[in-house]
Amino acid sequence: MRKVMTGHKAVAEAMRQIEPNVMAVYPITPQSEIAEYYAEYVHNGKVKTELVPVESEHSAMSACVGAAAAGGRVMTATASQGLALMVEILYIAASMRLPIGMALANRALSGPINIHCDHSDAYLARDCGAIQVFAESAQEAYDYTLLAQRLAERDQVRLPAIVNLDGFTLTHSVQVVEPLDDERAKKFVGEYTPVYPLLDVENPSTWGPFAMPDYYFELKRAQVAAMEAVPEAFLEVQKEYEQATGRAYRGFFEGYRLEDADRVLVVMGSTGGTAKVAVDELRAAGEKVGLLKVWLYRPFPYAAIADALAHVKQVAVLDRAVSFGAYGALYSDVATAFMHRERRPRLANYIYGLGGRDTTPEHLTRVLSEMKDAGPDEGLRYIGLRE
Numbered sequence: 001m002r003k004v005m006t007g008h009k010a011v012a013e014a015m016r017q018i019e020p021n022v023m024a025v026y027p028i029t030p031q032s033e034i035a036e037y038y039a040e041y042v043h044n045g046k047v048k049t050e051l052v053p054v055e056s057e058h059s060a061m062s063a064c065v066g067a068a069a070a071g072g073r074v075m076t077a078t079a080s081q082g083l084a085l086m087v088e089i090l091y092i093a094a095s096m097r098l099p100i101g102m103a104l105a106n107r108a109l110s111g112p113i114n115i116h117c118d119h120s121d122a123y124l125a126r127d128c129g130a131i132q133v134f135a136e137s138a139q140e141a142y143d144y145t146l147l148a149q150r151l152a153e154r155d156q157v158r159l160p161a162i163v164n165l166d167g168f169t170l171t172h173s174v175q176v177v178e179p180l181d182d183e184r185a186k187k188f189v190g191e192y193t194p195v196y197p198l199l200d201v202e203n204p205s206t207w208g209p210f211a212m213p214d215y216y217f218e219l220k221r222a223q224v225a226a227m228e229a230v231p232e233a234f235l236e237v238q239k240e241y242e243q244a245t246g247r248a249y250r251g252f253f254e255g256y257r258l259e260d261a262d263r264v265l266v267v268m269g270s271t272g273g274t275a276k277v278a279v280d281e282l283r284a285a286g287e288k289v290g291l292l293k294v295w296l297y298r299p300f301p302y303a304a305i306a307d308a309l310a311h312v313k314q315v316a317v318l319d320r321a322v323s324f325g326a327y328g329a330l331y332s333d334v335a336t337a338f339m340h341r342e343r344r345p346r347l348a349n350y351i352y353g354l355g356g357r358d359t360t361p362e363h364l365t366r367v368l369s370e371m372k373d374a375g376p377d378e379g380l381r382y383i384g385l386r387e
């Protein structure tokens with residue numbers, strides 16, 4: 001049944017259907033309504049979750065770590081500075097191999113203070129050891145909340161999983177969403193079976209030990225192995241979701257009019273919808289342009305993206321955050337994908353949309369058009385900036 005709801009509501013509905021044992025949260029714009037909706041579910045008896053309101057995001061992730069180590073299915077949500085405060089403990093959650101689910105309502109990091117969307121918060125956490133998925137729409141945010149929890153809990157993975165949805169653009173905008181009925185959603189996610197739960201007193205285990213140099217390296221390598229298992233598991237979970245629901249997500253990214261394109265935009269998040277409009281406009285004018293919209297950001301699908309762009313002449317990679325003193329993080333990953341390829345397209349890096357700055361189809365048609373006359377690869381370019 002199709003329903004009209006915000007991205008907040010869509011994610012909260014998916015979380016309700018997952019029904020974690022514990023949800024620890026602290027409010028922060030533009031995430032707060034996810035926590036508010038879930039608190040309403042708890043109050044009305046729709047879920048048996050223990051909702052833990054804490055005094056900060058650092059405490060929220062700390063409570064999640066404790067609850068997950070004890071053997072519970074655990075979720076949370078945050079944004080921006082909240083993730084910045086939380087990230088210290090997120091590294092610990094990943095190193096402990098705790099499959100904590102998290103919604104991240106993408107918002108610019110201060111300063112100056114800004115409550116609107118960019119991806120600087122997600123980029124902050126890109127090396128913490130958590131899976132990251134980006135959603136274009138409220139529908140994708142709903143679906144990937146279910147998918148990510150199942151993925152995170154697979155035995156060969158067991159890592160935190162972050163579902164990114166653009167703040168305000170998705171969290172607060174009203175869209176048509178087709179949620180699953182509760183029975184199908186719960187059946188897909190399945191029952192959670194903890195590994196070495198702390199409260200299993202018959203089989204005591206050690207959590208959070210001190211690691212000297214003679215063990216630390218190997219523990220990090222074990223995390224690498226878990227992350228290396230994610231791509232295959234991601235595709236398997238997508239296939240399972242299609243079989244269970246009839247709704248198809250296939251691959252690490254969505255290719256839009258990509259097969260014969262000679263100029264391509266690479267984006268993440270809600271900008272994918274804007275880019276599709278720009279691509280359609282130029283296609284109608286006879287130009288061979290296309291889009292590659294990344295779903296799975298961490299781990300990054302290097303080989304698959306290089307294969308998908310192998311025939312392309314020019315690629316513009318759009319980063320919605322600045323990596324000061326370096327190219328954008330997404331651009332750097334795309335460029336690295338071609339490191340061992342004899343042929344690569346001409347690459348350009350555009351910074352756009354910082355602090356919620358509007359990016360229109362006209363902006364993107366201009367980018368695609370100017371690519372035709374572009375010279376050799378050069379430094380950062382900007383979209384919609386007053387200079």
